[in-house]
Amino acid sequence: MIALDRTTVAALGAHRDRQRSERRLHGESYSESGYVFTSTNGDPMAPDRLTRTFGKLIGEHGLPPIRLHDLRHGAATLALAAGVELKVVQEMLGHSSIVLTADTYTSVLPEVAHKAAEKTAAHVLKAGRLVPGTKRTRRRASTSKKRRGRKSRADRRVRTGRSSAHPNRQIGRPQRR
Incomplete structure (x- = not known):
């Protein structure tokens, strides 16, 4: 069984109508071969x-x-580029193993690999916003609220040239005060 889109079904319907006309023209000499694509007298078409x-x-x-x-x-390449799952493409092609389909077609489409990387990154980023053990997302940290009259740590660091972290947590030589 093959799944077909509406355009292909319509084209095959028009083809069947042409075959019916050929059958009427040939009358009794028309051969009912059962094939979709035949010669004008109904015999199987030579490959x-x-x-x-x-x-x-x-x-x-x-x-x-x-x-x-x-x-x-x-057709397989276009299906993969359109986002059809690899397992579906494998079944469309009649491959016995999904490995054969993957080896043959995924290397052809770097954009498929890129799309997979983007989907994976989006999934990881989304998961990172979830509160652990729940489906709730974390509230975004507010960066616009600053205390009035106080310089930020970054501003003090630029002014003094020193880190605002405790001296025991400094990397490198301790600064003299």
Whole structure:
């Protein structure tokens, strides 16, 4: 079973209508092969005919030369770029192992790896805002409230050249006072 989008279903419906017209034209000589893509008399299409027709279409439209099989790779790559899960792509392609799908396609798409890194970072940052053991987020620390008349620690450090931390917590030589 293959899941298809509405546009593809509509295109296949139009194709089926054309086949019905061909069936009427050929009458009794039409062969009910059961295939979706057939010759005009209903016989199965020869594989090399499809390949030749595909090559002809590519040449007519000025596209770079690609093999018919490359469309399969293109579909998998586009699905991954659109955010389809790797397991779903594996099933679409009929791969026996998700490792084969991952090895073949994830190296092709650096943006997929970048998107994964961004999602992971967002998840970590979100988790960091949660109060441990709850689903509540921490309140943001207010940085705009400063005491009037007092210099901040950073301001005093610039003025004196010394850290405001206790001298025993200083790194390096203790400052003379």
